[in-house]
Amino acid sequence: MKGPLSLPTWTPGKATEVSTWDVDREEKLVRKWASKDGSGDKEQMDWAKYGKAFGLIETSDRENFGSYHYLHHCIRDGDLCVAWEALPAVLNRLGYAPTDVRRSLYNHIKKHYQQFKKEPPPYRFERIIGDPMMRPGTWNGHEVTDAMLQQTADDYEPLYHRAPVSIDHKFEGLGDGWVSRAYYEDGMLKGDYADVPTEIADAIRENRLLSRSVVLNPNEKNELTELLGVGLMGANVPAVTGLPPLSESEIRANFASEDAQVLTCTITEDDDMEKIDRKTVFERARDFFKTAFGMEIKVDGDGGGGTVSFPDDETGKLTAELADANTKLVAAEKKLAEQADVKRLADAEAVVDRLVADKKIVPAVKEAGLAQLLAALSASETRVTFEKKGESLEMGLDEALAKCFEAQPKLGLSGEAARAEGGEDSGEKAEFAQKCAELAKEKGRELTGAEMQQVQKELAEKAGGAK
Numbered sequence: 001m002k003g004p005l006s007l008p009t010w011t012p013g014k015a016t017e018v019s020t021w022d023v024d025r026e027e028k029l030v031r032k033w034a035s036k037d038g039s040g041d042k043e044q045m046d047w048a049k050y051g052k053a054f055g056l057i058e059t060s061d062r063e064n065f066g067s068y069h070y071l072h073h074c075i076r077d078g079d080l081c082v083a084w085e086a087l088p089a090v091l092n093r094l095g096y097a098p099t100d101v102r103r104s105l106y107n108h109i110k111k112h113y114q115q116f117k118k119e120p121p122p123y124r125f126e127r128i129i130g131d132p133m134m135r136p137g138t139w140n141g142h143e144v145t146d147a148m149l150q151q152t153a154d155d156y157e158p159l160y161h162r163a164p165v166s167i168d169h170k171f172e173g174l175g176d177g178w179v180s181r182a183y184y185e186d187g188m189l190k191g192d193y194a195d196v197p198t199e200i201a202d203a204i205r206e207n208r209l210l211s212r213s214v215v216l217n218p219n220e221k222n223e224l225t226e227l228l229g230v231g232l233m234g235a236n237v238p239a240v241t242g243l244p245p246l247s248e249s250e251i252r253a254n255f256a257s258e259d260a261q262v263l264t265c266t267i268t269e270d271d272d273m274e275k276i277d278r279k280t281v282f283e284r285a286r287d288f289f290k291t292a293f294g295m296e297i298k299v300d301g302d303g304g305g306g307t308v309s310f311p312d313d314e315t316g317k318l319t320a321e322l323a324d325a326n327t328k329l330v331a332a333e334k335k336l337a338e339q340a341d342v343k344r345l346a347d348a349e350a351v352v353d354r355l356v357a358d359k360k361i362v363p364a365v366k367e368a369g370l371a372q373l374l375a376a377l378s379a380s381e382t383r384v385t386f387e388k389k390g391e392s393l394e395m396g397l398d399e400a401l402a403k404c405f406e407a408q409p410k411l412g413l414s415g416e417a418a419r420a421e422g423g424e425d426s427g428e429k430a431e432f433a434q435k436c437a438e439l440a441k442e443k444g445r446e447l448t449g450a451e452m453q454q455v456q457k458e459l460a461e462k463a464g465g466a467k
Contacts, residue, residue: 005101006059007108011052013073013082015115021085027053029075031065052080055090055105056097070097070105072112082112091120103198126201127180128193129250132243133214133230135188139239142224149189151225152216156182159332161228165193167200169213169231176200182227188243189214191230200232204246212246213238341375348374351402359410362446374398409452432459 018026031040034050047062055070070093072086090109097105106123113120136146156163158180165177177196182189203209211233217226231238232246348371355361361370377398384400386393395403435455440447447455 004059005056005098007101007104008051008054008057010108010111011073011080012112012115013080014076015084016074016076016081017084018074018076021083021089023071023086023089026074026083026086027071030071030073030080033075033078033080055108056101072109082115084116087112087120122174123198126196126198126251128177128196128201128204128246130185130190131193131212131246131249132186132188133182133191133212134216134240135243137240137242144224146184146187148223148225150184151219151223152189152227153182153184155225156227157328157332157335159329160335163215163227164229165196165232166229167209167232168234168236169215169229171215171229171231176232179227179230193230201251203234204232204249205251207245207247209234210245210247211238211243213240341379344375344378345371348372348378348398351398355402355405358406360405360408362448374401377401409456432456435459 028040030050030053031045032038034046034053035041035044036046037044042063042065045063051057051062051068053071053073054068055072057069058064058067061067070090072083072090073080074083074086075081087109091106094102094106094109103123106120110120134144134149136144136149138144156179158178163179163182164171164175165179166172167176177193177200179191180194181192184190200209209232213231213233213236215228215231216224217228219225351374352361352366352371355370356363356366375398378396380397382397383394384397386395386400386403432455435458436447436452439451439455
């Protein structure tokens with residue numbers, strides 16, 4: 001973007017939700033709506049009207065489609081409407097806006113969010129890169145070695161636990177960012193912090209926040225290797241001394257969080273597409289890699305397009321970083337899957353223990369692996385539906401099997417328990433208990449649920465024949 005820049009007059013527009021936000025399609029509809037003859041041609045454009053649909057305008061070149069940025073309105077039934085689906089996309093790209101207008105643009109979009117009775121994500125667009133969090137030494141009576149710091153970096157996985165960043169160790173309420181990456185470099189444990197509020201980044205720049213203090217948990221060997229959080233310190237003195245000030249760490253624009261919605265624009269050979277639009281795409285790619293990875297890339301070609309090339313050493317570095325990130329992602333997914341398996345088995349064992357305690361199954365069924373079967377069934381996405389008293393009940397396979405066991409009469413009917421499981425009156429109950437006791441004595445063991453059900457069936461048939 002080339003300055004000076006201005007925001008258009010805030011135009012509420014009708015709050016509208018669109019099924020799919022296609023920025024190219026919607027921009028062409030805005031062109032037709034803003035043109036005097038409905039053609040969308042540049043020569044017929046009412047530029048003041050056209051600008052109402054956007055968030056930022058390059059005032060030095062108003063009569064150029066490429067001077068209008070952050071489209072978030074659409075045309076529906078001939079009216080200018082604000083599109084809900086476009087608002088998150090604007091915020092996710094807000095880091096590309098110059099710093100002097102970024103806050104104003106955020107407030108502009110925030111007012112649109114409020115039209116939908118919602119609040120936007122907090123205003124935070126800073127990242128801190130390569131902050132030295134800890135060095136080897138003895139701190140608060142704990143020895144910290146280089147090997148332990150390397151282990152801390154290797155074990156840190158944000159997918160499993162996002163270590164929060166907070167002012168003065170106040171790990172409560174809203175956070176002030178999180179550790180997106182931990183690594184061992186130059187004899188220190190370093191970290192990258194994402195989603196740091198701009199006001200906190202400014203305090204670091206002005207040396208009002210000077211240092212940091214990490215929170216580590218001990219592992220099974222009582223070594224401090226689990227990163228829990230990072231406190232940013234102002235007047236307080238950290239336990240770990242001898243580290244560079246926070247202000248020496250690199251502070252960058254935080255373009256988008258991991259939850260950012262990806263907006264895909266297809267560049268085609270179209271009469272309505274100006275050369276400057278395609279050129280802008282490549283310029284933004286160059287700016288992104290320079291800011292995000294510190295990489296200088298070369299853009300070849302005229303204003304109508306071009307190619308992007310990377311230096312060989314930088315390409316290898318980026319490839320290695322992506323491969324390392326993918327390895328960590330696979331390991332984290334495996335760890336989460338293992339934890340899910342452990343939880344499913346623990347839940348299933350609790351169900352089986354309850355069935356045994358309620359005398360719905362004999363211990364031998366538990367020992368045969370019922371808990372393992374229930375755990376395996378719980379991992380299935382298959383659902384079953386039962387009709388009960390006119391009501392449909394949907395549940396997983398594991399829950400359905402457990403329900404079948406729960407519906408059985410209690411076992412151990414050779415004694416007093418049998419007397420509570422008979423028919424509808426006391427005479428039927430007594431007869432049922434007597435038959436079960438006789439059969440149990442004959443077999444020399446407690447009856448199974450199926451055997452008790454057979455006794456009930458025979459008694460019911462006998463009663464029906466007598467009538």
